[in-house]
Every structure is written in structure tokens, then in C-alpha cells.
Amino acid sequence: MEDIKKLIQRVGYPRLIIGGFLLILCIFAAVLSIPMPALISDILTRFGMNGILVLAMVPAIQAGVGLNFALPLGIVCGLVGALVSIEFELAGFAGLIVSILIAIPLATIVGYFYGLMLNRIKGQEMTVGNYVGFSAVSGMCIFWLLAPFKSPELIWAVGGSGLRVTVSLESSIGYVLDNFLTFNIAGIQIPTGLLLFFALCCLVVWIFGRTKSGVIMRAAGANEKFATATGINVNKQRVIGVILSTVLGAIGIIVYSQSFGFLQLYNAPLYSAMPAVAAVLIGGASINKVKISHVIVGTFLFQALLVVSLPVLNVLAEGNMSEVIRTIVQNGIIIYALTRKTGGEVA
Amino acid sequence: MTTEYLLQIKNIVKDYSGNRVLKGVNINIKPGEIHGLVGENGAGKSTLMNILFGMPVIHNTGGYEGDIIIDGKVANPKTPREAMDLGIGMVHQEFMLIPGFTVTENIKLNREITKSNVISRVLGPKLETLDFKSMRKDSREALDKLGMDLDEREIVEGLPVGFMQFIEIAREIDKDNLKLLVFDEPTAVLAESEADTFLKVVKKLSDLGIAILFISHRLDEIIEVTDNITVLRDGEVVSYLKTKEANVNQIAELMVGRKLDNVNTIKKAREIENKDDYILELKNVSVDMPGERVKGLNLKVRRGEILGIGGLGGQGKIGIANGIMGLYKTTGEIIKDGKKLPLNQPKEVLDAGIAFVTEDRRGVGLLLENSIEENIAISALQIKDRFIKKLAGMNIMAKKEIREYALKMIEELDIRCTGPRQLTGQLSGGNQQKVCIARALTLEPDIIMVSEPTRGIDVGAKKIVLDLLKKLNEELGMTVIITSSELAELRSISDRIAIIFEGKLEGILEPDASDVDFGLMMAGEYGKGEVS
Amino acid sequence: MDNNVKTQEVKNKNEFFEKYIFPYAVPIVFLVLCGIGFYYSGLHYTFVLNEVIGRLARNSFLVISLIIPVIAGLGLNFGIVLGAMAGQIALFFVTDYAVKGIAGLLLAFVISTPLAIIFGYLTGQVLNKSKGREMITSMILGFFANGIYQLVFLVMAGTIIPFKNKDLLLSTGVGLKNSMDLAGVRYALDDLWKIRPFTGIAVPISTLIVVGILCVALTWFLKTKLGQEMRTVGQDMHVAGVAGIDVDKTRTIAVIISTVLAAWGQIIFLQNIGTLNTYGSHEQVGLFAVASLLIGGASIKKATYGQALIGTFLFHMLFIISPMAGQNLMGDSQIGEFFRVFVAYGVIGLALLLHAWQDKNKK
The missing domain is CATH 3.40.50.300 (P-loop containing nucleotide triphosphate hydrolases)
Structure with a gap:
């Protein structure tokens, strides 16, 4: 009995509930004879495409800034990077690499200033960050409308000014990573390149955590007073964390979009932080503690839940029930994290 | 049973998890008496006050033995509310004032005078309207009693510190049943001239028949204002003196003197x-x-x-x-x-x-959710670039080196733990202190x-820590x-x-x-x- | 010496700004913005005025429902979304039972109240567990509640929850339709007493009177014992606790009041709109109400009904004129539309930023 209790403690109630729910859905899927290989392919792809956005939470939490609700800041940088590469008619890996290379310095600058701002409002990072993210997305709507892009891929063919609401990536960077070294096994399509790239990003973040800079950043995030007494410039470390998070957000959306096949502009990124935040929390992170494994487990559980629930619930109920389930799970887990006492002072 | 004493503290004994902080304390105070209470930090003054006020911290840690007797009746307040109802008031060291409120609102905080209205008769007394006129009148009276020339409609924010203290006192004397008022280090925050006025006010209060328990480190003040003095040391009353017969030297010696x-x-x-x-x-x-x-x-x-x-x-x-x-x-x-x-x-x-081992071990001294080895290594990693190996141009933390060093320190300082991976938050106070010292030593400081x-820290660990410091000084010349x-x-x-x-x-x-x-x-x- | 004089001057200037300009800075900026926008929109003033009055009447109640949590120190209660849901649920049933006119409206108020009390109580419990980050929690709670709401009315309506009027349900008989015609209660309050002082302008006096009564009630409430306790808790939870006030309970009551008012506010809003977007009408309620309040010059710690009214006026003025102004200035009406959304988010972001900043400087 004690052992079971311990196991539950270790796994945590949120993961148990969501894992259990997922299991039930899988059983239903089997009963309803929904083709499994397609589902698994789908899960793998969505796992890979969302993973980096979730990974972006890690440096922010480690640096003590809490959950990065201002992820849209990084996302719009990534979108700009992708747009520029398309404007120059780049495609394939060249397009992808150029997109990322343009996005990184942009995200670094944005992250730097955002980090400076957060240093002045310690303790309120999440609340403020959330609305900074919203403001950035809605402000960028005006930019998309006025931006001087010329490529016919990007702008409306007839009528309407500014960039299209969704930009097809078919002829540029669409599925570049997904199709790289992809293979089919027992009807399951493995997006090898995508998964490898996600793994690479995880590895980079993991190695960073082992370097002097990483160790010091985590110390600054774990206990500000301790870090100060150890001669660490806490504010600088927080800025580093925010920059890393923003850069990962930028890369994340590029990877996401190439897999999705479209760039979504205007209001699409408005709530984009929420699924990422939810996934890392489902994985077992808290407002002030996170591991790479939380990212991997969380992204997998959350995306698997969404993928499996879609066909199952559509058979069982009317309307877009999968979306409803997503809303409930996603926001439920965030509230759960926000109401934990161990959350510390970060808000 | 009638008695001439207003407050009798009888044989109060209090343990905090086996640690006896009050060992049978007796104090008696008459109405209108100003009673001084002096003692070093840790002598038990604050614990005694917490008992007097029925603070939750006392009852959450197993209560106490002995009795608080008021007007000859055993009172033993269990909540601050009960203490207030018994007529005990306290002026806190930190002001319990709301800066954005007026003087009147602060004096009447949660004791507002209300008038019933149509809605309150239906929905309950919480919706009675505030009677600002009567509230102001009461506040004025309280301020006048203190000889305070301060507009009761003024906002508290921005007033001088001395005024804030008087507002706190006014709040206490506005309570009709106030019998005993406790001052905890009241003059610590005051300028000298303010302190003088304050002491006059204290005397005035005692003339009104209010008993006063006056806690202060300033012995000259104690001598000047009190009638009797109790000296507390290590949870015991070491002396009870009439102020007339006491002098500063004598009190000082009583306070500090200690059996070795x-x-x-x-x-x-x-x-x-x-x-x-x-x-x-x-x-x-x-x-x-x-x-x-x-x-x-x-x-x-x-x-x-x-x-x-x-x-x-x-x-x-x-x-x-x-x-x-x-x-x-x-x-x-x-x-x-x-x-x-x-x-x-x-x-x-x-x-x-220069290395520093902080007084705030858990807050500043340690990363409680990190391992012993990380805690020991991190300062040297940051300051001296120790425990770092180069790998493909990156400064990677040298885990093996840290492990070896941590094991060495654990042995040398006799840190009791399950291993270098144990989280410092799980260690006892003494072992946490050793980890802090180990980290400081890793910097190889001069000072x-x-x-x-x-x-x-418990007694055994105390000796080890002190001996360690002595050893560092003697052997390493630190x-x-x-x-x-x-x-x-x-x-x-x-x-x-x-x-x-x-x-x-x-x-x-x-x-x-x-x-x-x-x-x-x-x-x-x-x-x-x-x-x- | 010279320097001293200068710093003195700067100080005087600062004091002037702090006293007379700073508190009104936000509304002044928006007033100017509205002025410019109005000029370029080329719209007729009677049209704008009529629109603004109508919107002021239907939105103010919701905006004012935010004030009490601000005073009780909970910040901006994005959780009024739950109140709006309670209002909508009440309207479902009024529509289902086809209770029409003012009777239907009053019945909606009555039905929504206990629902809103329950929702408010739950919100209060959650917010008491997340002190210091109430705003983001209340916002996420709004999203969460939206999920539950959809679940309930997509799956349970027509099955567990019976509906008489099958027209309200989707063709399968399960789940509510996406939009609901509120013909029964449309203008039930507005038309009670409406005057047309000039051609092209209609003033729903009855609705404005209701808003007026709310303002008076609010002022009165803040002078009661409970109101005073809320102010105390809002200023300093610790001192309030030491003074014997039950902090958590007081905060919960503040949230309940806010939620109930929001429910009524949403009913007033929808009787003017006339159709209910089953799964969407409530979504933006929190955002727009909060933005309105802040544009009126309120902060996270201080809000009055005057600020709520001014803010609602300015925000909706901007709403009306910005598409046309955008069209005429930039040749694109979309710019204006994006601009006003940006303003809504931006003003909230900025207010939160300034508040956090000041808070930190104080420490």
C-alpha cells in the first residue's frame, strides 16, 4: 500500500489523471476500430512539432522568471524569419536554415529587452508577460497588414491588403524536417528529421544546463538571495533565460509551421503560449522547477490526448468536442499549477 | 478571590519541541503600574508576550503550563480576540496601520461604529452604514487623552513615524475595556524628541489607571519611566526590583550574567x-x-x-x-x-x-532543493572557475571532481547525510550549517x-561548529x-x-x-x- | 547652487504632473486619440453620439462589476466571464420557457443570481489559493470555465438538461445551437423608457437609470461595515487579519458580488444586442470590460464608477470610429479594427506593467 502511495506521489495526480484518461480514450479508439498506425503517426508528428515550443519554457523557469506566457514574442520573431526567407524565394533546407538564422537575432533582441523589463517587475512576470504577449500579437497584426512583402506567395492575389492570413509553405519550407529520412514501419510514418531536430534542441538545452552558465542561471532562478550572496548577477541571468526562451519560441514556431504546412499570421499566435505552458506542467514541471524530461513526457501526453480524443469524441459526440477537451485540460492544469503553494512568489 | 493585582502571570512554562524557553515565570502587575521587562534576545520576552496574547503560534506548538490571571480570575486567552476582550492591548513594533486610511479609520479599524439601515435589517449587520461622525468624535477623544494635536481626518500616509505610534496607542485606549497595554520596544523607531513626548504619554496613561508592560533595551528609559522591573534571563525571572532601588549597572549585570x-x-x-x-x-x-x-x-x-x-x-x-x-x-x-x-x-x-556564512541559512545560505555537492561547489565554480572542464570550447561542470571534493568535505566536516546527492533541504540545522561552511572554505578565503x-542547532552540533571555526583559525591562520x-x-x-x-x-x-x-x-x- | 535650483524646479514640475496630469493621463491620451479618430473618420456626430450612448448603456454595468474586486485587493477580475455565463444560462431558460418582455428579463435576473453566487464562490476559493497572482489565475479560470460551459451545453443540453423548445437545439437534438434569438427579451429594458431628444439619437433612459442606481448602491456599499472591511483587506491583508477581519471570506464575498453583477450586466448587454452567441458572447467580456475600466484611468488598486463610465465611453468611441478612421487614413479599415484590439490588450498590458513597476519601487 505504501509503495502504491509513493508511486502515486512520484508520478503525480495530474499525470495519473491525464494518463488514465488517455488510456480510456485509446481503449475506445481500439473498440471503435479507428486505425491505430495513422493515430500513432499523428502523435509522433504533433509531438515533434510542438516539442520545441514546450522546451522554450525550460530556460525561463530555470532562470526564475516562471512560465513564459509571453511566448508569442518569440513566435512572431520566428514568423518574421520564415516570411523573409520566403520573400527571397528560398526553399527546402536552405529556407529553413535562413528562417532560423534570421529569427534568432530578432528573438535575441526582443528577448533582451523583454528580460530587462521583467527585471523591473519581479514577482509579476506571468501576469504581465501574458498581456505583453497578447499586445505583441495584436500589434503585429497591424505590421502584417503594412509589411512591405512582395512575394505573391505571401500577399493576397486580388483584393485585401497586407499579408495573407495563412501562408502556404508547400513550395518553400513545408515538411522539410518531417520528410527528412522519413520511413514507414508497420503503417506508421516516422517523421525522423522532425524528431531528430527536437532531440537536438533538447540536447542543446540539456548541455547548456551542464555548463557553468547553465548552473549559474539555475542557481539564480532557484534562490535569488543565495545567488546574490554568491556573487551572481541575478538580473543578467534572468535576461539570459528569457532570451533563450524567446529564441526557442522562434525556432519552435518555424519547426511547427513547416510541419503544419502553413504559416499562421494575425491573431493565430494569440493563445499559443497556453498549450506549451500546459504541456510542460502536465509533464511534471512547476512554476519554479523543470527538467527536460518534463518537456518530453508532457508534450507526448498532451499531444497524444489531443490526437486520440479527436476521432473518438467525434464518433461519440456532436461538435468539436476534442477542442473542448483541450480547453478544459489545458487550462485546468495551468490553474492547478497557479494554485499550488510551492509556486513561490513568481506570478 | 480578590486581589490587588490586575495581571498575574503564574508559573508559566513553555517548551518549543523539547526546548524549554520559559521555566516558571511569575510576574504581577497592579492597575496603573508601569512595569519594565528587560532581558537579552532569547530570554523569553516575546514568547511570554505571545502567550499573553493567545497567539496561534503558542497553541500550535502544544500550549503552555501555568496561568494568566486577570483581576483574580484565570483567563488564559486562546486567541488574540479573547485577549482583546480581556482588556489586553498591544502596540506592535511594526505598525499595524493602513497608510491609505484616515487617522479615524485606523483608530477604529474593524471596530467601526455603525448605524442600521433598511437594507442591513434584511441582510444583516455587515451592511450597516458607518457612522463617521461618532467615529471621529471617539478618535478625537482618544487623541486628546494623549495630548495629540493631530487632525483625525488626515490620511496616515506621510505622517512622521512618531505620530503613527501615537495613532496605534490611540487605537488601544479607544477600546473601552483597556486595562493593560504592552509596549514592545516602543522607542526603537522614534527620534529623541519624539521619545521624550512618548514617555510622558506613557505616564499619562498610567495615571488613567491603565497598567503598562514596558519592554525595552534602553535601560535609562526603563529606569526613568517604570515603577518596577522584572529581569528575564534564559526563560527565568532572575530578579524583580523596585525601580527606585535599581540602577543601570545592576540591571545590566543581571541581564547578561550567566552560569558558564x-x-x-x-x-x-x-x-x-x-x-x-x-x-x-x-x-x-x-x-x-x-x-x-x-x-x-x-x-x-x-x-x-x-x-x-x-x-x-x-x-x-x-x-x-x-x-x-x-x-x-x-x-x-x-x-x-x-x-x-x-x-x-x-x-x-x-x-x-572574503567568504560569508549567512545567518539566514535556509533563505540565503542554501539551495534547499539542490544536492549537497552542488551547494558546496557552486561558489567556487562561480568565483574561482573551479570544478570546470573544457569540452569543445564549452565550460562544462566537472561532476566527477565535484563528487570527489564533496565526499572529502563530508568526511572532514562530519556532515551526516545519505550521500553527496542528498538535498540540503532534508538535512538537520547543524549539518546544513556545515554545508554552508564547506562552501565558504572551498573559496579558500583569508577572512x-x-x-x-x-x-x-542542537548542543552537540554547536560545539562541533565552534570547534571547526577555532581549528580553521589556528591551523590555517584564517x-x-x-x-x-x-x-x-x-x-x-x-x-x-x-x-x-x-x-x-x-x-x-x-x-x-x-x-x-x-x-x-x-x-x-x-x-x-x-x-x- | 544652480543645480539645486534646477532640481527644485524639476520637483515642482513633477508635483504638478503628479497631482493634475498623471491621474488623468490615460483618459486624456484616449480623449485626444478619439478626437483625432473622430476627425478622420468623417462620421456624423449624431451617429457617433447615438452609438456611444447605446453602448454606454449596455456595457457600463459589466464594467462597474469589476470595481469591488479591485477595491478588495484582488485586482482586475477576469473571472466576470463566469458571471456572464450565469447570465446567459438564465437567458437560455427564459427563452426556452418563452417568458417575454420585462417579466422575462426579471426572471433572467432571478435565475442568474444563485448561479452567479455559486460561480463566484468557486472563483473566490481558487483566487484565495493564488494570492499575488489573482489576475492571471482569474483569466485562465475564465478559459477553463468556458471549456466546461461548452461541454455542458454541447453534450448535456437536450439530454440531461431538458429543453422544451427544440428549435434551440442542434438538428441532432443534442447541444445548443450556435446562436439564439432573444426576440422575447430584446430591448425589454431599453424600451421601457426611451427618449429621442434629437433626430437620430435614442437614449435608453431606463437602462441608464439602472446603471445610475448601481453607481449609487456602490457608493453606499463602500460606506458600510462590509465595504470598509473590503477596503481594509484591499489595502493590507496582513493588517486586516491582525485586526480580526476574516480576509479570505471578505475576498470571496467581493468576488461573489462581482460575479452576480456581471451576470446581470451580461443580461442587460444581451437584451440590447438581441441575439445570443451561445459559445462566444461571454468570451471577450472580461477583456473589453477590463480595458474600458483602465482607459477610464483606473488602476489595479483603485477604481471608481466615474472611471468606469468615462472608460466605457472612450473605449467604445474608439471602437466606433477606428475602422472608418483607418479606412480614411491608411486606406484600410482593417487597420482600425486591429488597432482597437491592440489598444484593448495594450492598455491592460501597460496598466499591469506600471502597477508591477510601482509596486516594486515601493519595496
Whole structure:
């Protein structure tokens, strides 16, 4: 009995509930004879495409800034990077690499200033960050409308000014990573390149955590007073964390979009932080503690839940029930994290 | 049973998890009497006050033995509310005022006078309207009683500190049933002129028949204002005096004097070879550490000595080491080995070979959710680039090296743990302290500053920690600056003891100086005594 | 010497700004913005005025429902979304039972109240567990509640929850339709007493009177014992606790009041709109109400009904004129539309930023 209790403690109630729910859905899927290989392919792809956005939470939490609700800041940088590469008619890996290379310095600058701002409002990072993210997305709507892009891929063919609401990536960077070294096994399509790239990003973040800079950043995030007494410039470390998070957000959306096949502009990124935040929390992170494994487990559980629930619930109920389930799970887990006492002072 | 006493504290005994902090305390106070309560930090004053007020902290830790008797009836308040209903009031050290409210609103805080209206008759008394006119009238009366010329409609924010204190007092005397008023260090925050007015007000209150329990470190004040004095030491009443027959020296000695046990034997003065070789000099140093402000301190530290820094709580002794480290805003000059140290830059200070073991072990001293080995290694990693290996141009943490070093330290300092991977948050206080010291030693400093090294540690671990500091000093020649509230501890280990009073150096004593001298210095009466 | 004089001058200037300009800075900026926008929109003033009055009448109640949590120190209660849901649920049933006119409206108020009390109580419990980050929690709670709401009315309506009027349900008989015609209660309050002082302008006096009564009630409430306790808790939870006030309970009551008012506010809003977007009408309620309040010059710690009214006026003025102004200035009406959304988010972001900043400087 004690052992079971311990196991539950270790796994945590949120993961148990969501894992259990997922299991039930899988059983239903089997009963309803929904083709499994397609589902698994789908899960793998969505796992890979969302993973980096979730990974972006890690440096922010480690640096003590809490959950990065201002992820849209990084996302719009990534979108700009992708747009520029398309404007120059780049495609394939060249397009992808150029997109990322343009996005990184942009995200670094944005992250730097955002980090400076957060240093002045310690303790309120999440609340403020959330609305900074919203403001950035809605402000960028005006930019998309006025931006001087010329490529016919990007702008409306007839009528309407500014960039299209969704930009097809078919002829540029669409599925570049997904199709790289992809293979089919027992009807399951493995997006090898995508998964490898996600793994690479995880590895980079993991190695960073082992370097002097990483160790010091985590110390600054774990206990500000301790870090100060150890001669660490806490504010600088927080800025580093925010920059890393923003850069990962930028890369994340590029990877996401190439897999999705479209760039979504205007209001699409408005709530984009929420699924990422939810996934890392489902994985077992808290407002002030996170591991790479939380990212991997969380992204997998959350995306698997969404993928499996879609066909199952559509058979069982009317309307877009999968979306409803997503809303409930996603926001439920965030509230759960926000109401934990161990959350510390970060808000 | 009738009695002439308003308040009788009878045989109060209180344990905090096996640690007896009050050992049968008896105090009697008559109506209109001003009763002084003095004692060092840790003598049990605050615990006694918490019992008197029925604070939850007392009842959450197993209650107490003995009785609080009011007007001859056993009262034993279980909540602050009950204490208030019994007529006990308290003026807190921190003001319980709402800055955005008017004086009247603050005086009547949660005791507002209300009038019923149509809606309140239906929905309950919470919706009764406030009767500002009567509230103002009551406040005016209370302020007048204190002789306060202050508009009761004024907003509290921006008023001088002295006024705020009077508003607190006005709130207490506005309570109709007030019989006993407790002042906890009331003059600590006041300017001198304000303090004078305040003492007059206290006398006035006693003329109104209110008994007053007056807690203060300022012995001259105690002598000036009280009728009787109780001296508390180590949870016991060591003396009960009539103020008329008491003097400052006597109280000082009673406060400090202590039976020495085998842990705390007074250190023999030791010959230092070069008395004018100062490793560290502080010139006019001020530190803005809340509650422990240093205000223009001059102090010189000899190379190779163990310097103790003592003084009562709140006088600024804790602020000194924190200021040297640059953890709170510091001004003045700090000179190490003839070179000026940059202020407010902890990294530079660490680079200069000064290490610090903080008094706030859990808050500042440790990463509680990290392992012992990480805690030990991190300072050296940050400051000295130790435990780092190059790998493809990156500075990677050398885990193996850290593990070996941590194991060595665990053995040397006898840190009781399950291994170097154990989280420091799970260790006992004494072992946490050893981890803190291990981290400081990893920096290989010339000077190690240790604040309150034995706070919250059991007796056995205390001795180990103190012996360790002695060993560092004797074998490695490290200069040790030890700050402690426990005078006996300082006397057992230090070569010299600096006593801090009101943010300044009151004087330096040899460990074998007399109790009277220590007592007077701690009460800030040493210099005064010489003059008069 | 020279320097001293200068710093003195700067100080005087600062004081002037702090006293007379700063508190009104936000509304002044928006007033100017509205002025410019109005000029370039080329719209007729009677049209704008008529629109603004109508919107002021239907939105103010919701905006004012935010004030009490601000005073009780909970910040901006994005959780009024739950109140709006309670209002909508009440309207479902009024529509289902075809209770029409003012009777239907009053019945909706009555039905929504206990629902809103329950929702408010739950919100209060959650917010008491997340002290210091109430705003983000209340916002996420709004999203979460939206999920539950959809679940309930997509799956349970027509099955567990019976509906008489099958027209309200989707063709399968399960789940509510996406939009609901509120013909029964449309203008039930507005038309009670409406005057047309000039051609092209209609003033729903009855609705404005209801808003007026709310303002008076609010002022009165803040002078009661409970109101005073809320102010105390809002200023300093610790001192309030020491003074014997039950902090958590007081905060919960504040949230309940806010939620109930929001429910009524949403009913007033929808009787003017006339159709109910089953799964969307409530979504933006929190955002727009909060933005309105802040544009009126309120902060996270201080809000009055005057600020709520001014803010609602300015925000909706901007709403009306910005598409046309954008069209005429930039040749694109979309710019104006994006701009006003940006303003809504931006003003909230900025207010939160300034508040956090000031808070930190104080420490």
C-alpha cells in the first residue's frame, strides 16, 4: 500500500489523471476500430512539432522568471524569419536554415529587452508577460497588414491588403524536417528529421544546463538571495533565460509551421503560449522547477490526448468536442499549477 | 478571590519541541503600574508576550503550563480576540496601520461604529452604514487623552513615524475595556524628541489607571519611566526590583550574567604577534539592512584573530557582515589589506578572499532543493572557475571532481547525510550549517565571516561548529569574524569582542571582561557611565 | 547652487504632473486619440453620439462589476466571464420557457443570481489559493470555465438538461445551437423608457437609470461595515487579519458580488444586442470590460464608477470610429479594427506593467 502511495506521489495526480484518461480514450479508439498506425503517426508528428515550443519554457523557469506566457514574442520573431526567407524565394533546407538564422537575432533582441523589463517587475512576470504577449500579437497584426512583402506567395492575389492570413509553405519550407529520412514501419510514418531536430534542441538545452552558465542561471532562478550572496548577477541571468526562451519560441514556431504546412499570421499566435505552458506542467514541471524530461513526457501526453480524443469524441459526440477537451485540460492544469503553494512568489 | 493585582502571570512554562524557553515565570502587575521587562534576545520576552496574547503560534506548538490571571480570575486567552476582550492591548513594533486610511479609520479599524439601515435589517449587520461622525468624535477623544494635536481626518500616509505610534496607542485606549497595554520596544523607531513626548504619554496613561508592560533595551528609559522591573534571563525571572532601588549597572549585570557550562568556557586571552597588522578596516560604514541598520561604524580587524561581534537584536550587528558582502546598500569605506573594497558588489568581495556564512541559512545560505555537492561547489565554480572542464570550447561542470571534493568535505566536516546527492533541504540545522561552511572554505578565503553560526542547532552540533571555526583559525591562520546573539558563545571562542549598539561600535572587550561591562555596553550605557 | 535650483524646479514640475496630469493621463491620451479618430473618420456626430450612448448603456454595468474586486485587493477580475455565463444560462431558460418582455428579463435576473453566487464562490476559493497572482489565475479560470460551459451545453443540453423548445437545439437534438434569438427579451429594458431628444439619437433612459442606481448602491456599499472591511483587506491583508477581519471570506464575498453583477450586466448587454452567441458572447467580456475600466484611468488598486463610465465611453468611441478612421487614413479599415484590439490588450498590458513597476519601487 505504501509503495502504491509513493508511486502515486512520484508520478503525480495530474499525470495519473491525464494518463488514465488517455488510456480510456485509446481503449475506445481500439473498440471503435479507428486505425491505430495513422493515430500513432499523428502523435509522433504533433509531438515533434510542438516539442520545441514546450522546451522554450525550460530556460525561463530555470532562470526564475516562471512560465513564459509571453511566448508569442518569440513566435512572431520566428514568423518574421520564415516570411523573409520566403520573400527571397528560398526553399527546402536552405529556407529553413535562413528562417532560423534570421529569427534568432530578432528573438535575441526582443528577448533582451523583454528580460530587462521583467527585471523591473519581479514577482509579476506571468501576469504581465501574458498581456505583453497578447499586445505583441495584436500589434503585429497591424505590421502584417503594412509589411512591405512582395512575394505573391505571401500577399493576397486580388483584393485585401497586407499579408495573407495563412501562408502556404508547400513550395518553400513545408515538411522539410518531417520528410527528412522519413520511413514507414508497420503503417506508421516516422517523421525522423522532425524528431531528430527536437532531440537536438533538447540536447542543446540539456548541455547548456551542464555548463557553468547553465548552473549559474539555475542557481539564480532557484534562490535569488543565495545567488546574490554568491556573487551572481541575478538580473543578467534572468535576461539570459528569457532570451533563450524567446529564441526557442522562434525556432519552435518555424519547426511547427513547416510541419503544419502553413504559416499562421494575425491573431493565430494569440493563445499559443497556453498549450506549451500546459504541456510542460502536465509533464511534471512547476512554476519554479523543470527538467527536460518534463518537456518530453508532457508534450507526448498532451499531444497524444489531443490526437486520440479527436476521432473518438467525434464518433461519440456532436461538435468539436476534442477542442473542448483541450480547453478544459489545458487550462485546468495551468490553474492547478497557479494554485499550488510551492509556486513561490513568481506570478 | 480578590486581589490587588490586575495581571498575574503564574508559573508559566513553555517548551518549543523539547526546548524549554520559559521555566516558571511569575510576574504581577497592579492597575496603573508601569512595569519594565528587560532581558537579552532569547530570554523569553516575546514568547511570554505571545502567550499573553493567545497567539496561534503558542497553541500550535502544544500550549503552555501555568496561568494568566486577570483581576483574580484565570483567563488564559486562546486567541488574540479573547485577549482583546480581556482588556489586553498591544502596540506592535511594526505598525499595524493602513497608510491609505484616515487617522479615524485606523483608530477604529474593524471596530467601526455603525448605524442600521433598511437594507442591513434584511441582510444583516455587515451592511450597516458607518457612522463617521461618532467615529471621529471617539478618535478625537482618544487623541486628546494623549495630548495629540493631530487632525483625525488626515490620511496616515506621510505622517512622521512618531505620530503613527501615537495613532496605534490611540487605537488601544479607544477600546473601552483597556486595562493593560504592552509596549514592545516602543522607542526603537522614534527620534529623541519624539521619545521624550512618548514617555510622558506613557505616564499619562498610567495615571488613567491603565497598567503598562514596558519592554525595552534602553535601560535609562526603563529606569526613568517604570515603577518596577522584572529581569528575564534564559526563560527565568532572575530578579524583580523596585525601580527606585535599581540602577543601570545592576540591571545590566543581571541581564547578561550567566552560569558558564562546559560548552561555553571563557577563552584565555592569547598573545597576537603584530597588534597593528589589520587585515580589514571599516571606516564610517553604514548598511541599510532593515531591522539591523549599521550607522557609521568604525572597526578594525587584526590579521589572524577571531573577532566576535555582539550586541542586542536590532542594534545592527547582523548588518555588518551583510554590508561587507554588499548584500544590502552600504556606504563608507571598507579596506582590506590596504586596498579599498568596492561596495555593494558581492563578486568583488568574494574575489578579494572574503567568504560569508549567512545567518539566514535556509533563505540565503542554501539551495534547499539542490544536492549537497552542488551547494558546496557552486561558489567556487562561480568565483574561482573551479570544478570546470573544457569540452569543445564549452565550460562544462566537472561532476566527477565535484563528487570527489564533496565526499572529502563530508568526511572532514562530519556532515551526516545519505550521500553527496542528498538535498540540503532534508538535512538537520547543524549539518546544513556545515554545508554552508564547506562552501565558504572551498573559496579558500583569508577572512571567513560567520553570522549566528549556532542558531537553531542542537548542543552537540554547536560545539562541533565552534570547534571547526577555532581549528580553521589556528591551523590555517584564517581570520574569523563571528557574529552572534549568544554572548557566552562569543566569549568562549573570540580573542576580542566588539559590542554594537544603535548601529555603532560601543566598545571592544576581552572575553574575560566583567559581566557588568558587557551588560552596560549592550545597553549602550558604557560610554555614558564614564562621563557622569 | 544652480543645480539645486534646477532640481527644485524639476520637483515642482513633477508635483504638478503628479497631482493634475498623471491621474488623468490615460483618459486624456484616449480623449485626444478619439478626437483625432473622430476627425478622420468623417462620421456624423449624431451617429457617433447615438452609438456611444447605446453602448454606454449596455456595457457600463459589466464594467462597474469589476470595481469591488479591485477595491478588495484582488485586482482586475477576469473571472466576470463566469458571471456572464450565469447570465446567459438564465437567458437560455427564459427563452426556452418563452417568458417575454420585462417579466422575462426579471426572471433572467432571478435565475442568474444563485448561479452567479455559486460561480463566484468557486472563483473566490481558487483566487484565495493564488494570492499575488489573482489576475492571471482569474483569466485562465475564465478559459477553463468556458471549456466546461461548452461541454455542458454541447453534450448535456437536450439530454440531461431538458429543453422544451427544440428549435434551440442542434438538428441532432443534442447541444445548443450556435446562436439564439432573444426576440422575447430584446430591448425589454431599453424600451421601457426611451427618449429621442434629437433626430437620430435614442437614449435608453431606463437602462441608464439602472446603471445610475448601481453607481449609487456602490457608493453606499463602500460606506458600510462590509465595504470598509473590503477596503481594509484591499489595502493590507496582513493588517486586516491582525485586526480580526476574516480576509479570505471578505475576498470571496467581493468576488461573489462581482460575479452576480456581471451576470446581470451580461443580461442587460444581451437584451440590447438581441441575439445570443451561445459559445462566444461571454468570451471577450472580461477583456473589453477590463480595458474600458483602465482607459477610464483606473488602476489595479483603485477604481471608481466615474472611471468606469468615462472608460466605457472612450473605449467604445474608439471602437466606433477606428475602422472608418483607418479606412480614411491608411486606406484600410482593417487597420482600425486591429488597432482597437491592440489598444484593448495594450492598455491592460501597460496598466499591469506600471502597477508591477510601482509596486516594486515601493519595496
